[in-house]
Amino acid sequence: MVNLVDVPGFVIGKQSELDATIRHGSRxxxxxxxxxxxxxxxxxxxxxxxxxxxxxxxxxxxxRYAWPxxxxxxxxxxxxxxxxxxxxxxxxxxPAALRDEIERRLNPYRSPFRSAEAFLVEDIIDxxxxxxxxxxxANLAAPLRTPxxxxxxxxx
Numbered sequence: 001m002v003n004l005v006d007v008p009g010f011v012i013g014k015q016s017e018l019d020a021t022i023r024h025g026s027r028x029x030x031x032x033x034x035x036x037x038x039x040x041x042x043x044x045x046x047x048x049x050x051x052x053x054x055x056x057x058x059x060x061x062x063x064r065y066a067w068p069x070x071x072x073x074x075x076x077x078x079x080x081x082x083x084x085x086x087x088x089x090x091x092x093x094x095p096a097a098l099r100d101e102i103e104r105r106l107n108p109y110r111s112p113f114r115s116a117e118a119f120l121v122e123d124i125i126d127x128x129x130x131x132x133x134x135x136x137x138a139n140l141a142a143p144l145r146t147p148x149x150x151x152x153x154x155x156x
Contacts (some may be wrong), residue, residue: 002134003041005055009048009076015079024052029054038141040064043121047072058120063137065130066121070112073119077106 011023033055041056043066052072054060066072081102082089092098115123125133 001035001037001039002132002137003039003055005041005043005047005052006045006048007048007055009049009051012079021030025051025054031061033057036060038062038144040134040137040141042125042134043067043072044127045069045071046076048076063133064121065133066112066116066124067127067130068112068124068126070115070124071110072115076135077103077110102140 010016016022024102029050034156035057036125039060040063043064046052047070056064081099085099085102086133089095089098103138112124115121
């Protein structure tokens with residue numbers, strides 16, 4: 001399996017709770033964790049929260065690469081500022097200026113290099129290197145293909 005990852009995350013808020021977004025998304029995550037095949041993920045853009053974690057089963061052997069354009073973690077800075085600094089923003093004389101200042105202060109922590117280390121990404125690659133690495137992955141995975149009946153899996 002090759003997964004080119006761009007998953008901004010599950011929408012949060014009251015309507016998402018009413019729509020059971022996280023429950024339905026968790027079913028997809030449970031199914032992903034039952035996949036029994038070689039997996040390679042390339043983080044090309046965004047991967048946040050529970051939805052971002054659903055790009056790969058981290059408990060199995062896998063390859064994970066990221067492009068320098070990758071932006072991933074628990075919560076996007078944009079939404080995180082609104083949630084974490086709500087009271088300060090509401091009390092500020094110039095909320096837009098305060099928001100910009102907080103974002104400038106937090107942006108250095110968005111570095112794909114810091115995130116790659118924290119989230120165990122094998123390598124940050126030039127996008128032009130993607131095809132040769134995926135070919136290498138396919139050649140390594142080819143001998144592992146085995147036909148047969150797959151046991152039924154648990155579905156939440």
